[in-house]
Amino acid sequence: MxxxxxxxxxxxxxxxxxxxxxxxxxxxxxxxxxxxLTYATTDPDIEMWFYPxxxxxxxxxxxxxxxxxxxxSYVDDDxxxxxxxxxxYDSSRRGSVLLATNTTSTIPKVAASRYQIDxxxxxxxxxxxxxxxxxDGTADDYFQITGGTDDPGKPIELWGVGFGGAYTTFGFxxxxxxxxxxxxxxxxxxxxxxxxxxxxxxxxxxAGNDVENAIxxxxxxxxPGNETEQFSPTPFAxxxxxxxxxxxxxxxxxxxxxxxxxxxxxxxxxGVMSYLQNSLAAGHLGFFLSSxxxxxxxxxxxxxxxxxxxxxxxxxxxxxxAPTFELAVTILDEAPSADFNGDGVVDGGDFLxxxxxxxxxxxxxxxxxxxxxxxxxxxxxxxxxxxxxPHAAAIATVxxxxxxxxxxxxxSAVRN
Numbered sequence: 001m002x003x004x005x006x007x008x009x010x011x012x013x014x015x016x017x018x019x020x021x022x023x024x025x026x027x028x029x030x031x032x033x034x035x036x037l038t039y040a041t042t043d044p045d046i047e048m049w050f051y052p053x054x055x056x057x058x059x060x061x062x063x064x065x066x067x068x069x070x071x072x073s074y075v076d077d078d079x080x081x082x083x084x085x086x087x088x089y090d091s092s093r094r095g096s097v098l099l100a101t102n103t104t105s106t107i108p109k110v111a112a113s114r115y116q117i118d119x120x121x122x123x124x125x126x127x128x129x130x131x132x133x134x135x136d137g138t139a140d141d142y143f144q145i146t147g148g149t150d151d152p153g154k155p156i157e158l159w160g161v162g163f164g165g166a167y168t169t170f171g172f173x174x175x176x177x178x179x180x181x182x183x184x185x186x187x188x189x190x191x192x193x194x195x196x197x198x199x200x201x202x203x204x205x206x207a208g209n210d211v212e213n214a215i216x217x218x219x220x221x222x223x224p225g226n227e228t229e230q231f232s233p234t235p236f237a238x239x240x241x242x243x244x245x246x247x248x249x250x251x252x253x254x255x256x257x258x259x260x261x262x263x264x265x266x267x268x269x270x271g272v273m274s275y276l277q278n279s280l281a282a283g284h285l286g287f288f289l290s291s292x293x294x295x296x297x298x299x300x301x302x303x304x305x306x307x308x309x310x311x312x313x314x315x316x317x318x319x320x321x322a323p324t325f326e327l328a329v330t331i332l333d334e335a336p337s338a339d340f341n342g343d344g345v346v347d348g349g350d351f352l353x354x355x356x357x358x359x360x361x362x363x364x365x366x367x368x369x370x371x372x373x374x375x376x377x378x379x380x381x382x383x384x385x386x387x388x389x390p391h392a393a394a395i396a397t398v399x400x401x402x403x404x405x406x407x408x409x410x411x412s413a414v415r416n
Contacts, residue, residue, distance in 0.1 A: 034116075034330050034331065034332050035330065035331045036118075036328070036329075036330045037106060037107055037328075037329055037330075037331060038106070038326070038327065038328050038329075039103050039105075039106040039107050039325065039326075039327040039329070040324070040325060040326045040327070041101050041324065041325050042310075042322055042324050043310055043322055044099050044100060044101040044310075044322070044323055044325060045100060045101050045102050045170075045172045045183065046098060046099065046100035046101070046170065046172075046182075046183045046286070047062070047066070047097070047098070047099055047183075047309040047310060047322070047323060048062055048063075048066070048097070048098045048183065048184075049061055049063050049065070049066030049067065049095070049096075049097050049098075049309065050095070050096050050097075050098065050187050051094065051095050052089060052090045052091070052094065052188070052195070054190070054193065054194075057186050057187055057188050057190070057195075058184060058185060058186040058187075058190075059184040061098075061184070061187070062183055062184050063309060064309050064310065065127055065129075065306055065307065065308060065309055066095075066096075066097040066289075066306065066307050066309050067095050067097075067130065067304060067305060067306035067307070068093075068095050068096055068097060068156065068289060068290045068291040068293065068304065068305055068306075068307075069094055069095045069291065069293050069294065069295050069304040070092050070093050070094055070095075070215065070290075070291070070292045070293065070294050071086075071090075071092060071094050071294060072084060072086065072092045072215045072216050072292070072294065073146075073294060081148075083146050083215075083216045084216060085213055085216045085217040085218030085219075085230075086212065086213035086215075086216075086218040086219060087198070087213075087218055087219045088197070088198020088199055088219040088221070088226075089188070089195050089198060089199075091199065091202075091212035091213050091218070091219070092212060092213045092214075092215045092216065092218065092292075093203060093211075093212050093213075093290045093292075095290075095304075096203065096288055096289060096290035097124075097288070097289040097290070097307060097309070098161065098201065098286070098288055098289075099122070099286070099287050099288075099289060099323050099325075100161070100170050100284055100285065100286035100287070101284065101285055101286075101325050102170075102172040102283060102284055103280060103283060103284055103285055103327070104283040104284075107280055107327070107329060107331075108331070109280070109281055109283050110281065110331060111281065111334070112274075112277040112278045112280070112281040113277065113332075114332045114333070114334065115276070115277045115280050115281070115329055115330075115331060115332075116329065116330040116331075116332055117267055117273060117276050117277065117327075117328075117329055118328040118329060118330055119264070119265075119267075119326075119327070119328045120264075120265040120267070120276065120285075120325075120326070120327050120328075121262060121263065121264050121265070121324075121325075121326045121327075122158065122237070122262075122263040122265070122287065122323060122324065122325055122326075123260055123261065123262050123324045124239070124260070124261050124263075124289065124307045124308070124323045125258065125259070125260050125261070125307065125308045125321035125322075126255055126256065126257060126258065126259045126260075126261065126305055126306065126307060126308075127257060127306045127307060127308055128255075128256040128257030128258070128259070128306070129257075129306050130295075130303050130304055130305075130306050131303025131304075132254040132255055132256040132303060133153070133154075133254070133255050133293065133303050133304065134152055134153040134154075134251075134252050134253070134254060134255075135153060135241055135249050135250070135251060135252060135253040135254070135255050136151065136152065136153030136154055136155045136251060136252075137155065137238060137239070137240050137241065137248060137249070137251065138151070138155060138238060138251075139155055139157070139234065139235055139238050140154065140155060140232075140292070141232050142214060142215050142216075142230060142231070142232040142233075143230070143232055145215065145292065146215070146216060146230070151251065152251065152252055153251060153252060154291050154292045154293045155235075155238040155239065155291065156238065156239035156261055156289065156290075156291045156305055157235035157236075157237075157238055157239075157289070157290055157291060158235055158236045158237040158238070158239070158263045158265070158287050158288070158289060159203035159204060159205065159211060159235055159236055159287060159288040159289075159290065160203070160204045160205070160206065160208075160236060160272075160275045160286070160287065160288070161201065161202075161203070161204065161286040161287060161288055162201070162202050162203070162204040162210060162221060162222065163181065163200065163201060164198075164199070164200040164201070164202070164221045165189065165197070165200035166178035166179055166200075167179060167180070167181045167200055167201060169181070169282055169284070170182070170282075170284045170286055171185075172284070181201055186200075187199050187200060187201045188200065198219060198221065198226075199212070199221070200221075202221050202288075203288040203290060204222070205233035205234055205235070205236075205271070206234065206236065206269050206270045206271025206272040206274075206275055207270060207271045208222060208271065208275075209222055209223070209228075209231075210222040210223065210228070211233045213228060214228070214230065214231050214232070214233050215230065215292060216230050217229045234266075234269050234270070236263075236265050236266060236269065236275075236287065237263035237264055237265045237266055238263070239261030239262065239263055240261065240262045240263070240264070241253070241255055241259055241260070241261055241262075242262065255305075258321075280329065285325060285327065289307070291304070291305060293305065307323070308321035308322060308323075309322060309323065310322025310323070337366075337369050337373075338350055338366070338369045338370040338372070338373040338374075340353035340354055340357070340361075340362065340366070340370070341353045346370065346373045346374060350370055351367075351370060354366055354367055354370060
C-alpha cells in the first residue's frame, strides 16, 4: 500500500500542475483543463430600491437612485434608549438596494463545484443627497451596537439574496413563471392594495440566515417558527473608501457626493463561496446592499447613504455612476471518474474507497479507470503496474480484514 499512497494526482492552484511525488515530476492529466474567465458589467440587470410602502414595491422600486437605512430604536419619555425588533412587513433594514446580474453571457452554467471563485468586487457611488456620513470600514457587532460599545459610524454591508413564497431564482428576460423574480416584481405580496404577507425576497448571510431583523430580533423567513432572536451575522463584504492614491480613508472621515465604495467579497467567510458557486450555476449573481444608519423620524437630522442606480426605464443615469460587478473565476474540468471519494483528488484514498465498495458500489471497470487516471498523471509510471488486478485486490482486502480481526483478538488471550 505504500506505493499506492505515494502515487497520487492532485489539483494544485488552478489545476495547472499535478504533482506525482513518487516520480518527482509534474504533469497535467488529460482531465484537468482549467479555464479562467472574467465577468464585468457597469449596468446590472436588476437594480431596485425597497421600502415598505406600495410605491417602493414592484415597478415603483425601479429607480435611478436608492438609499439604505434602518429602524430599531427610540428614546423613551425618560430619555432612555430602547430597542425593538422588526417584522415581515416592516423589517429593521427598512430601506435597502437589490442588485443582480445575468452572468451567462460570459460564464457558462456548469456544476457548482467546478467554479473556483478567484475574486469578486462590486462598487457603488454615493449621491450625498441626504448629507455626509461618517466612514466605517469594518463590520459591526450587533450586540455592541445595542450595548452602546460599538465604534463610531455604521458600515455599508453586502449580503446574499434569499427567496421565499413562490420565488426561487432571478429572471432577466421577463419570465412569467411564479418562481422567477424579475426587475419590477414585488418583494411583498399584495391583496386589495395592501401587503398581504411578509417579504419574499430578503438579505441572507453565508449560512442562508435571514438577516433583515438580526439587529434586535423579530420575524425571520428562515428561522424555526419564523422568529429569531438578536444575532450578529457576518456580511459578504463591507464597503471600503479610498483616496486618490488608493489608501483607505481613516475611520470617521466624512463621505459625500461622488464617493465610491468598493466591496471585495470575503471568499473565506462561512458559506460565501458556496453561495457564489450555486449562483453561477443558476446563471446569476445577486446581492442586497443595506446599512444600519437610523434617521430620526426621517427628518434628515441623521444622514444616511444614498446611491446612484442605473436601471430606470426613462434612461441611463446621466452621471454614469451605476453599480459595477467584476468577477474573476476559474472553471475546472469535471473531476475524473476515478475520484471515488469525491475530494477532487485521485490517489490511494480512492483505491481504499474502491476496495471498501467492491461488489456493491464499484466493480472491476472502476479499478481500471483508477489505474488509467494514475497512469495518465504519471506519464505511464512503471510501478502503477504493481497495483493488483481487481479480483486479487478484492481477495487481498478480505485477507487484510481477517488479519486485522485476528490481531484484535490476540490481546484478549494475554494473561498477566
